[in-house]
Amino acid sequence: MAISAANAPTNLAVNPSSNTINEFSFTWQTPSFYLGNPGGINYCWTVNEAIDVDGANCNWTGAGITQLANGPYATQQGVNTLYLAAKDDSGNFDGTQFTSVNFTASTAAPGVPQNLDISDVSTRATSTWKLAMSWSVPTQVGAGIAGYRVYRSTDNSTFTQVGSTSADNLSFIDSGLSQTDYYYNVKACDNAGSCSIASTVASKRPTGRFTEPANLVTGPVVSNLSTRKATVSWTTDRDSDSKVAFGTASGQYQAEEVANSTQTPDHTINLTNLQPGTQYFYVAKWTDQDGNTGTSAEKSFTTAPAPTVSEVNVTGLGVSNATINFTTKNAAKVKLYYGLSDGFGGVKTINTSTEESQYSLPIDGLSDGTKYFYKINPIDSDGNEYDANMYSLTTPARPRISNLRFQSVDGEPSSTLKVTWNTNVPATSRISYGPSPQDQEEAIDSKLVAEHELIIRGLADDTDYTLTAESRDAAGNVAVSDLQKFHTALDTRPPKxxxxxxxxxxxxxxxxxxxxxxxxxxxxxxxxxxxxxxxxxxxxxxxxxxxxxxxxxxxxxxxxxxxxxxxxxxxxxxxxxxxxxxxxxxxxxxxxxxxxxxxxxxxxxxxxxxxxxxx
The missing domain is CATH 2.60.40.10 (Immunoglobulins)
Structure with a gap:
């Protein structure tokens, strides 16, 4: 007995029938004829293509399900058609027994893809020419982005789609090309087939990449060698950049290389800030535009020795001057720094012979009784200065008056004043005082002391006086204070x-x-x-x-x-x-x-x- 497949499902409906976003749902009821249990019926559906007789292109709902939940079923703008057929629980199916319903999608297209860029990923050695595109997501996604379509032109006028990607794939490689100019743009499309306008055009000619570095022709060699610098030179058979890795141990180089990014076959790198009298090991490196790097064999060089200063001594030390004597070697000039601290402040410079030679530098304008710091820095022929040891000298001191003070003496029958001051060295004590420069008296103490005190009595009451203090040390150096003024008080004390x-x-x-x-x-x-x-x-x-x-x-x-x-x-x-x-x-x-x-x-x-x- 022949077994018949189920009839088409009944009462197929769509909600909504038209929408500006790609969201629709569908419901139906069981066929009017079927064999077996209705809960075992599985339903086949397609959109915008008829159901194959054998159901090869079916999307299946699952047994007993009589609806399609709200979702993006439209695959094109305008009218879309959903086809529906049934397969009973015994597996009987006939694709010609279907029902259908139309629904309309009018969705908003996504925005334009941004930042289209093209890279040449060709392999020159095998003449394999291909270009890689990349882009950014549009700033406006419309109803949602389902994918991207890539278009190509050779005249920047007529563009043909050459590929597509999914929504999360923002790149595309176009292969099988020739060495000619190609133009590309990209469109973003939603799942209802609504696409953006084309992006801005980007173009490139595939030229290929080198896969091997340029060959070393000459060098590397070192020139202009001095205490702190050297020049490394070499040539290659095509353009590349230039780099030198170097260090003070064989095979162990500094982390940072000295480089020049200019693409050239003639390479020159200047090494600076080297240490004098030091052996350096180095290799030359070069990288072409395709990232292929070549490296030379290791070589070495030794920098010139640093200039030196020795036999430093001081002669002719006076209260305001001194002479600094020293010997130099390998120095083109020296700088003598001197001052009251290790910050110095004074400097003298003289040219010197690079041969070992002796020199004397006088310095004057010094302060007496003061400790001075000084150092003599040698400078090489390249102008590099070398910090030398610091020395000190102390000039002899002149007597100096400080803390000159006046204090009234209480309990005296007349105005009486105690005058005190300090000197930095032992010295005599003398004061000259009076109500006018022409009317002066003196008080003297010839003892050599550093703390001075003289008492002057019999001063006139309520009177202006001037006073100067004077101290003389054992060598006869004299210190005189500034002119001081004081005023005696009114006499309010009765006689005793x-x-x-x-x-x-x-x-x-x-x-x-x-x-x-x-x-x-x-x-x-x-x-x-x-x-x-x-x-x-x-x-x-x-x-x-x-x-x-x-x-x-x-x-x-x-x-x-x-x-x-x-x-x-x-x-x-x-x-x-x-x-x-x-x-x-x-x-x-x-x-x-x-x-x-x-x-x-x-x-x-x-x-x-x-x-x-x-x-």
Whole structure:
């Protein structure tokens, strides 16, 4: 019995029927006739091509599935057709039993591919000519990029598609070419067949690549050899760049090569910053435009020895000058650096013979008592300077005055000033001072000291003074300070009274006798003389002698014509020229009778004072 295949599926529908993006879904129902279980039916579908009778071009849904999920089914712009047929669970299938539905896609094309570039990847040795294209993704992808189409032209007018790539493949190799100019552009296309406009055109003629380096014709050889540099030269049979690898051990070269990128058959490399008197090993290298590198056999050379300075010494050292003596060898010139630190500051340069020779360089304008650093750097014939050892010298010191200071001395009877200063070497002390340049006094101390102190007394109060300090060392070198100015203070201190002595006496006898008191004292500055006095042991000092206006430090005042047989209180008074007055402590003085003894005098005086023995 003949077995029939299932009929076409029924009620095939698409959603949506038209779309601006490539997204559609499909549903259907089981055929009107089939054998077996409906859940075992598998469905074949194609888009824009009829289903083969044997189903060779089918896309299968899987058993029992009656829909196609939302997806990009359109393969061209405009009307597309989906074809659908069924195969029952026994495997019976007839591609002519199908149903179909139309749907329309109108998608936005992607943007233009960017940065199209062409490289020649031909092999010249085998005459295999081919070009490699590469590009970047468009800045606008539209509905999505499904792939790229590559177009070629030989006249930059008519372009023909020569290949395509997937969305993630941004390169293409076009082979089987000839040695002629080719022009290319690229289009980006989505999965609905909507393509961008063509990219900008890029062109190239395949010329091929060398696979072997150029041949070495001559060299390498070394010339212009000196202490710090050398020139390496060689030639090749075609253009290449130039490189030299070198080092101080055979086969062990510095990581960085000296290179010149110019393509030429005549090669020259200058090596600089070499170490003097050193053997170097080197190889020459050259690379053509196709990246093929040739290398010479290893060779070596030795740089010239460095210039030297020796036998350095100093003569003629003075307070401001010195002479530096030295011997040079292999030097074209030398530089003498000198200064107060290892930064120097002064420099002298002289030309020298490259033969071993002796030289002397004077330096002046130095400061006395100062340590100087110096070094003598030799310079070779190429102008390279070599750092030499550093030396030092110290010039003899002149006396120098520092920290000149003035300090008032308290407790002195007149304005007194202590002057101090320092010198860097032991020296004498001398100051000249006065209220004017024409009225100067001096204070001198001949001891040789580094810390100086002189005290000047008897200065006028409230007066402007000028002062200079001077020190002379043992060698007779003199240091003089700048002119200094100071002003003495007002005198507010009263004179100090000391050594007060009181003596009493009588003039006459009996009832006619009169007493007198002689008071003497000293002051520590010139002052006037006056005595205040009063009768009685505790009486007021209501009387004063006339003031003696003479200014003196030795004072004597006589209080006379005093009643006898009395006790008196007396007080010495002195006033200095600034009108500052000092009062001594009050003391008692006893004047007796002319004929009485001392005990009677004391008794009678006490009787008058205290009323003793009176009724």
């Amino acid at each position: 009274i000391s050594d007060v002595t009181i003596e009493t006496g009588l003039r006459g006898s009996g009832a006619e006798s009169r007493g007198q008191i002689i008071i003497s004292w000293r002051t520590d500055e010139p002052s006037t003389s006056q005595v205040a006095f009063g009768q009685g042991q505790t009486g007021e000092l209501g009387s004063k002698t006339p003031e003696d206006g003479r200014l003196t430090t030795e004072h004597v005042v006589i209080v006379s014509d005093l009643p006898t047989s009395s006790i008196y209180r007396v007080q010495a008074l002195s006033r200095d020229k600034a009108d500052n007055q000092s009062n001594a402590d009050a003391q008692s003085a006893i004047i007796g009778r002319g004929a009485d003894n001392i005990f009677s005098i004391i008794f009678n005086a006490l009787q008058k004072i205290f009323g003793l023995g009176q009724n």
